[in-house]
Amino acid sequence: MFTIDKNSSKPYYEQLVLGIKQQVVTGVLQSGDRLPSVRELAKELLMNPNTISKAYKVLETENVIVTVKGKGTFVKNSQDMPRDEVRIKQLKQNFQELIIEAMQLQVTKKELIYWLEESQLEGGPLK
Template identity: 55%
Template sequence: MVFINKTSSKPYYEQLMLGIKEEIISGLLKPGDQLPSVREMARQLMMNPNTVSKAYKLLESQDVIITVKGKGTYIKTIDQELRNESQILKLKKQLNDLVIEANYLTISKAEMNAWLEEIYNHLKGESRCD
């Protein structure tokens, strides 16, 4: 189940979105799996339903989930051909900003690569990441 860090500076809806994506990557959630309703997810995570609704709407706009009226919300199949180019550009910009910050802190490329490898392996369930 998704974990929300109440002391994080990251908004709850972003944490929920990343948590769901991480569960998809790790295989805990698979295409066709049903997510809890907005109210149920809000109850489980002790969050405002509007926050969960915002996360679900954004995930739907990113083609991560699909909501079927009267049936529920489900994980969509990941289609590599339909990747959203604007999301990719935004991600590249975020990565660029992180590389600038890391260079400013004199963190080497090798260290950054090791971090990426550690995180990637964690997401694929190959090792632990802190």
């Protein structure tokens, strides 16, 4: 269901958060779908349950999932979520930093647009 790159410099919990978000935006996971329990996923990925728990807590804080005591963890309905302006502001700042880095590496505007359009195909349409 989820894959973790053990050789990546990105922490495992961040990889899991991003992987779950990607599956939500691409429609692999849909509103109401049940996620594996912390123990189940830790066993499947051969990881510490605390790592899975940390990822789930981040996803709950970001309103991607909800845990119902005694029932499990489920994907939230994205239609019910308000825009998170604080996170959008941070995303814009990160995007600006990425553009500066790209400019320093002489990446053209055309290449950046191509990358954006290419990622739309892989991860679902941007609105």
